[in-house]
Amino acid sequence: MLAYTAKRLLTLIPTLLAASALVFLFVHLIPGDPASILLGDTATAEEVAQLTREMGLDQPLWVQYFVWLGNVLQGDLGTSVFFKTPVLSVIAAGAETSILLACMTMVWIVLIGVPIGVLSATMHGKWVDQVTSGGAMLAASIPTFWLGLYLIFIFSVGLGWFPSSGFPSLSDDGGLANLRYLVLPSLTLAAPNAALIIRLVRASMLDVAREDHVRTARAKGLHPANVAIKHVFRNALIAVAAAFGFTFAALISEAVVTETVFSLPGIGRLVVQSILRRDYPVIQGVILVIVVLYMVINLLVDLAYARLDPRVSLK
Amino acid sequence: MSVLKLMPSALAGRKLATIGFLWLVLVLLAAVFAGVIAPFDPLELDPVNRLAEPGWPHLFGTDHFGRDTFSRALYGARMTVIIGVGSVVVALLSGGLIGMLSAYFTKLGHFLMRGVDVLMAFPALLMALVLITLLERSVANTIIVIGIVYATTTARILYGMTLKLKNEVFVDAAVCSGASHRSILFRHILPNLISPLLVQASFIFAFAQLQAAALDFLGLGLPPEVPSWGNMLSEERIYLTRAPWLLLYPGLLIILSVFSMNLVGDALRDNIDPRFKDDISGV
Numbered sequence: 001m002l003a004y005t006a007k008r009l010l011t012l013i014p015t016l017l018a019a020s021a022l023v024f025l026f027v028h029l030i031p032g033d034p035a036s037i038l039l040g041d042t043a044t045a046e047e048v049a050q051l052t053r054e055m056g057l058d059q060p061l062w063v064q065y066f067v068w069l070g071n072v073l074q075g076d077l078g079t080s081v082f083f084k085t086p087v088l089s090v091i092a093a094g095a096e097t098s099i100l101l102a103c104m105t106m107v108w109i110v111l112i113g114v115p116i117g118v119l120s121a122t123m124h125g126k127w128v129d130q131v132t133s134g135g136a137m138l139a140a141s142i143p144t145f146w147l148g149l150y151l152i153f154i155f156s157v158g159l160g161w162f163p164s165s166g167f168p169s170l171s172d173d174g175g176l177a178n179l180r181y182l183v184l185p186s187l188t189l190a191a192p193n194a195a196l197i198i199r200l201v202r203a204s205m206l207d208v209a210r211e212d213h214v215r216t217a218r219a220k221g222l223h224p225a226n227v228a229i230k231h232v233f234r235n236a237l238i239a240v241a242a243a244f245g246f247t248f249a250a251l252i253s254e255a256v257v258t259e260t261v262f263s264l265p266g267i268g269r270l271v272v273q274s275i276l277r278r279d280y281p282v283i284q285g286v287i288l289v290i291v292v293l294y295m296v297i298n299l300l301v302d303l304a305y306a307r308l309d310p311r312v313s314l315k
Numbered sequence: 316m317s318v319l320k321l322m323p324s325a326l327a328g329r330k331l332a333t334i335g336f337l338w339l340v341l342v343l344l345a346a347v348f349a350g351v352i353a354p355f356d357p358l359e360l361d362p363v364n365r366l367a368e369p370g371w372p373h374l375f376g377t378d379h380f381g382r383d384t385f386s387r388a389l390y391g392a393r394m395t396v397i398i399g400v401g402s403v404v405v406a407l408l409s410g411g412l413i414g415m416l417s418a419y420f421t422k423l424g425h426f427l428m429r430g431v432d433v434l435m436a437f438p439a440l441l442m443a444l445v446l447i448t449l450l451e452r453s454v455a456n457t458i459i460v461i462g463i464v465y466a467t468t469t470a471r472i473l474y475g476m477t478l479k480l481k482n483e484v485f486v487d488a489a490v491c492s493g494a495s496h497r498s499i500l501f502r503h504i505l506p507n508l509i510s511p512l513l514v515q516a517s518f519i520f521a522f523a524q525l526q527a528a529a530l531d532f533l534g535l536g537l538p539p540e541v542p543s544w545g546n547m548l549s550e551e552r553i554y555l556t557r558a559p560w561l562l563l564y565p566g567l568l569i570i571l572s573v574f575s576m577n578l579v580g581d582a583l584r585d586n587i588d589p590r591f592k593d594d595i596s597g598v
Contacts, residue, residue: 018433141573146566253438
């Protein structure tokens, strides 16, 4: 296990380096000169020349990359053109919303996805299964922003149960009650992902149900419910647990659309707004942070998976 | 099995998938004949009749410029087909070629597949956003961006499937009979991959619609003047409380089309070579 972990960590490093190079190149691929883009239309030639020197843009590209990487490793992601503050603090400001949203979404995914998936698998082939499987596919076919808009229309505008937009921090007035701002967004984000989990729980339970140990359990006269929960579900859970991890890793970037619909001050909306504002240092920083998070979480899930399932070969 | 025979046998006995297929045919017809069927010019402004309720002569009502929603929806079908087919072609051509070549030429494969791994470190929507930042908003660029995003998964899948086929006896036989690399790849291996590719194509088509709609909604997809279902939703969202039907029609059209494509993809998948079944996953 230790050797496997070390090996996986070692293979992560070149991928991370390559991904960081891509993120770095991103600003240089933008048509036009970064210094004049950053300064805007009103800048004079001298100002542009000065910023070019300050940013080290007159150096060879590979030198610039290593200077940038060195800064990144020291936690310096540059300065936002729009906010005039360090990029890292701009990202940190959105972290609370994004993390809470992702956690709440995961709660819905588990609460909705697992029971319906189990039901679907135990009723395999019956009408209940057909309705839930079809329903799951339908849910995954809905554009998230459309669902979000109609949830606002029904539950905020119509019934007035939940606020329609924004999210004050939990440390502001209201405290934990502020979580009600995240109910509709988290449900919106959960819908397509819960659909995936339903299909996955169903598929992995049906896979396990075909195995010999399940047949033995049935043959020795165990109650069907007992077989379904202790023998099938528990084994199917390994694959499902891994899917939870991957889903969580993807939520931060999937939240881009949902955060925009509900005007949440999270990292996802920051990405879109920075793109619209052409705030390149922030775009670069956010993408780097999301990609690193995504890769690290995926690695952790893989490691956890290998530990949970003794049949996984570590080679 | 030929591609033409694939569809009837996949749809046999599957009512819902058959309805889905018929819906897609309808969308295709609307796309082709939008210019003939549409009762109004999709761009024609009529400020007097803005936000009209569904009825006659405006079947789906009018938007905040007084444009006919039904006619715009018909032209939107055209965009749906163009974006879907375009993304599928870009993804399958680039991703498919990378996957097949990587599996066949092992040394090249090490290099290329590491590149694919790096691209896959970027979540799909994020990668689309990054690419769109570098390009201008246009139909072609939207297709390229979505195509590239799904080229990575396609490359992975085709890599796996080509590796499986590479060790088959019929490939050895082709090598022994002196066939060239090109002939082995495209005349012996590729024909075996056509039906799984068709399944992958249907899932990419479905995903592409959702991604394109999301990009439109964020204001980073098709140019705003293009009548697409995503743009219709994006433009009319502030009128949700005053004219809720304006968002209902384009939304339902997207949902029905994506759902249908997923159903058809699922039906096709159940009919392909069992060796490849687990390689491709849709929703």
